[in-house]
Amino acid sequence: MACATTIPFFERGLVVVNEQPRPYGSLDELTSQLADVQTDVYCIDPVTNRQTALVTAGSLLDQIANRDMIELIQHGEFESHLQPIVHLDTGERFGYEALLRSRNDISPGQLFQAANRFGLHSKLDQRARAEAIKATYHAVLPHEKTFINFLPSTIYNPDYCLQHTFEVIDRYDLSPDRFIFEVVETEKVQDVAHLQHVFSTYKKRGMKVALDDVGAGFSTLDMLKRLEPDYVKIDRSYISFCDQDTEKRAFLKNVRQLTRTMGITLLAEGIERAEEVDVCRELGFDLAQGYYFGKPAPYAL
Structure with a gap:
């Protein structure tokens, strides 16, 4: 386990659901796309090829909803x-x-x-x-x-x-x-x-x-x-x-x-x-x- 995990947020990119990439143009759009998803997902930044950790859709939605606090902890x-x-x-x-x-x-x-x-x-x-x-x-x-x-x-x-x-x-x-x-x-x-x-x-x-x-x-x-x-x-x-x-x-x-x-x-x-x-x-x-x-x-x- 890492000593200091980092949670990145990609304002736009691809969200992978059931191995199928779906483009999104904002975090609000990503939130809408995940509303009815029950499986594990992850996001990709197509510019840097960085990926987020594989988490449940609910966990990712929770992270997005609390991103101000998460960003404060990481970079504030x-x-x-x-x-x-x-x-x-x-x-x-x-x-x-x-x-x-x-x-x-x-x-x-x-x-x-x-x-x-x-x-x-x-x-x-x-x-x-x-x-x-x-x-x-x-x-x-x-x-x-x-x-x-x-x-x-x-x-x-x-x-x-x-x-x-x-x-x-x-x-x-x-x-x-x-x-x-x-x-x-x-x-x-x-x-x-x-x-x-x-x-x-x-x-x-x-x-x-x-x-x-x-x-x-x-x-x-x-x-x-x-x-x-x-x-x-x-x-x-x-x-x-x-x-x-x-x-x-x-x-x-x-x-x-x-x-x-x-x-x-x-x-x-x-x-x-x-x-x-x-x-x-x-x-x-x-x-x-x-x-x-x-x-x-x-x-x-």
Whole structure:
């Protein structure tokens, strides 16, 4: 399977139905032609001889109806917004988390939902990593780090699929140790061996790795030993109002003790109140992020 599928749209060309080519002069005309078709079809650009993938007529109609979103994911303008991450003991900035944003204000949730629907999640994930690297070049100081999210399900073959990311880092002449690649949706990861391979590929190139949202599925000693993350981020559900919840504080204390014995840097995310800062600092957390320290914001070139 390709790391970054592309869906082309031919404004005019031939649609092949039951091995019979039918010419069309516009996407509206193509839509009309496919209205009653039940079989698999594909389109041909007679000028370049390019072809689309073989899909059901219904799937092609769905792609045409949503082509603005598909084109945005594939070729539209994106940028990274940067949210500060600080040292809890000193309050000094450690670095940022880079978060993908669309220039036309479509939410990240909508973007990734559409990308999953049309098989473009690898493409969007790849573009998000590239924008984060670009933001690091323009706006992050050399001694600071950048956390970059990735979905392990989009990286089918790490040795091949991550080459684009490494090439972007090389293009900007950035040191690999400035980046921390953070796996999201950790509670949904089924193939731990695959995630180990992804982590290993990043580490071999001199980068660090992090688990996000710990508390939902990766807080066991066995799992942390298998994955060996450099950083662990505690889910905000355990941070929110932890000063008023003894069970949350007990959980945070246990995680701090566990990660300290393993040499893992611990980060509290989603901090919004001074009382939460105090609890995490008292428990010995290393890093923190959240609206209390700053919201994600665009950077200036």
